Amino acid sequence: MTDTCSSRRGFLKALAMGAVGAPILGRAQALEAALTSSLDGLSFRADSVSAVRRLRDQYLLSPDLIYLNHASIGTVPRPVVDAHIGYLELCETHPSLYVWGDVWRVLAEGVRAQAAALLKCEADDLAITHNTTEGFNVLAHGLPLSAGDEVLFSSINHAGAAVAWDTLAERRGFTVRRFPFPVERGAELTQEELVALHVQAVRPETRVLVIPHVDNMIGLRHPVREIAAAVRDRGVEYVFVDGAQSVGMIPVDIGSAGVDAYAMSPHKWVQSPKGLGLLYVSEALRSQLPRMWHKTAESRMDGTARDYEDYSTRAWPAVVALGDALAFQAALGAAEKDRRYRALWRRVRDRVDSEASLAWRSPVTWSLSSVIMAVEVVGRPAPELGPELLETEGAVVRSFGGGLNSLRVSPNLMTSEEELDRFLDALAARGA
Ligand SMILES: Cc1ncc(COP(=O)(O)O)c(C=O)c1O
Numbered sequence: 210m211t212d213t214c215s216s217r218r219g220f221l222k223a224l225a226m227g228a229v230g231a232p233i234l235g236r237a238q239a240l241e242a243a244l245t246s247s248l249d250g251l252s253f254r255a256d257s258v259s260a261v262r263r264l265r266d267q268y269l270l271s272p273d274l275i276y277l278n279h280a281s282i283g284t285v286p287r288p289v290v291d292a293h294i295g296y297l298e299l300c301e302t303h304p305s306l307y308v309w310g311d312v313w314r315v316l317a318e319g320v321r322a323q324a325a326a327l328l329k330c331e332a333d334d335l336a337i338t339h340n341t342t343e344g345f346n347v348l349a350h351g352l353p354l355s356a357g358d359e360v361l362f363s364s365i366n367h368a369g370a371a372v373a374w375d376t377l378a379e380r381r382g383f384t385v386r387r388f389p390f391p392v393e394r395g396a397e398l399t400q401e402e403l404v405a406l407h408v409q410a411v412r413p414e415t416r417v418l419v420i421p422h423v424d425n426m427i428g429l430r431h432p433v434r435e436i437a438a439a440v441r442d443r444g445v446e447y448v449f450v451d452g453a454q455s456v457g458m459i460p461v462d463i464g465s466a467g468v469d470a471y472a473m474s475p476h477k478w479v480q481s482p483k484g485l486g487l488l489y490v491s492e493a494l495r496s497q498l499p500r501m502w503h504k505t506a507e508s509r510m511d512g513t514a515r516d517y518e519d520y521s522t523r524a525w526p527a528v529v530a531l532g533d534a535l536a537f538q539a540a541l542g543a544a545e546k547d548r549r550y551r552a553l554w555r556r557v558r559d560r561v562d563s564e565a566s567l568a569w570r571s572p573v574t575w576s577l578s579s580v581i582m583a584v585e586v587v588g589r590p591a592p593e594l595g596p597e598l599l600e601t602e603g604a605v606v607r608s609f610g611g612g613l614n615s616l617r618v619s620p621n622l623m624t625s626e627e628e629l630d631r632f633l634d635a636l637a638a639r640g641a
Pocket residue numbers: 280281339340341342343367368369370421423424425451453454474
């Protein structure tokens with residue numbers, strides 16, 4: 210059992226809070242104990258068929274589905290679901306304590322510390338939000354920009370990191386420019402080309418660059434640190450990263466990335482309850498970026514990223530369960546997770562390469578790739594294939610039309626080789 214499950218420490222602090230916290234403590238400890246024992250039994254190993262099967266048993270996914278859409282929305286493991294339900298029930302035993310009691314806030318601090326450890330940043334730099342989109346709204350609403358300032362991103366940038374800028378540009382006086390990302394050449398792009406692509410797009414008026422760490426179409430792992438350093442040399446002041454698809458799937462080291470803000474959606478690859486986000490805001494940026502929500506008097510704000518989550522009433526049970534999701538992922542082991550993801554990527558890639566009817570559209574090297582994989586079925590429009598595969602195979606994937614014309618295959622650690630092969634057989638049979 211990993212010691213990152215620091216919500217347990219939070220409960221001990223809650224005990225110290227006295228009688229008002231005590232009624233929830235007994236139940237909470239039982240929930241914690243249940244979670245701990247299920248994590249102890251995981252002993253996940255990337256190369257063990259039985260370990261993958263054991264892991265699969267932890268999920269509620271329908272056995273009728275081949276769920277290859279973890280990039281759209283993740284699925285919460287049963288121990289975390291159970292813990293979450295337990296926290297919800299606890300809330301209902303003392304509802305006003307739920308809203309106003311400090312117990313839940315203390316627990317949330319444990320979650321923040323866990324997230325900071327995973328992301329290699331300070332807990333004070335992290336807000337626990339609702340999703341990536343909210344993070345970008347905070348940035349687009351508050352960043353001190355004015356007429357003549359430009360916000361820049363590529364055409365591969367997701368709506369959640371783009372539309373807030375588009376919508377607020379006119380009102381706030383800044384401009385937004387998209388440069389074309391050569392998604393059709395995604396397979397062959399090198400790190401150097403990726404850096405050059407961003408640097409060449411910068412103009413003297415560009416003050417902000419937004420980049421996805423991992424995009425949602427071809428799963429390209431952007432070289433964030435290199436791009437950030439290069440565009441800063443060209444005068445870009447703020448680099449903001451869309452980490453919706455990275456946290457929980459690939460290693461993230463915000464502390465050394467040289468970026469100002471990093472917004473995340475742990476309901477995807479951390480497999481937390483839905484509607485939970487994280488937002489890193491550097492200390493330097495915080496002094497310029499006002500908060501978006503206002504419930505607490507300005508004089509009581511503390512200048513940390515907590516100021517960006519002044520929501521008043523909120524879903525504390527889900528926030529606490531985020532800590533359990535982080536603990537679950539940590540118990541699997543970062544190295545074993547990476548090995549397993551890489552093995553899944555290799556299996557899909559090798560099979561696609563061996564079939565004349567299939568084409569690989571994601572980066573060809575693992576260092577630039579991820580388990581978000583774009584596969585074209587030659588001669589078949591992807592948007593019509595998606596529903597067909599669901600109907601006939603129970604396979605859940607996302608389709609992208611246009612120049613990419615691909616199915617997005619996004620498995621998870623517990624996806625079996627047998628499921629992947631069954632899906633790929635079905636694809637190969639449909640190609641021209
Ligand atoms: C790359 C990327 N950015 C942002 C988002 C938006 O995430 P959310 O809806 O959690 O805000 C998504 C969702 O799929 C995404 O894939």
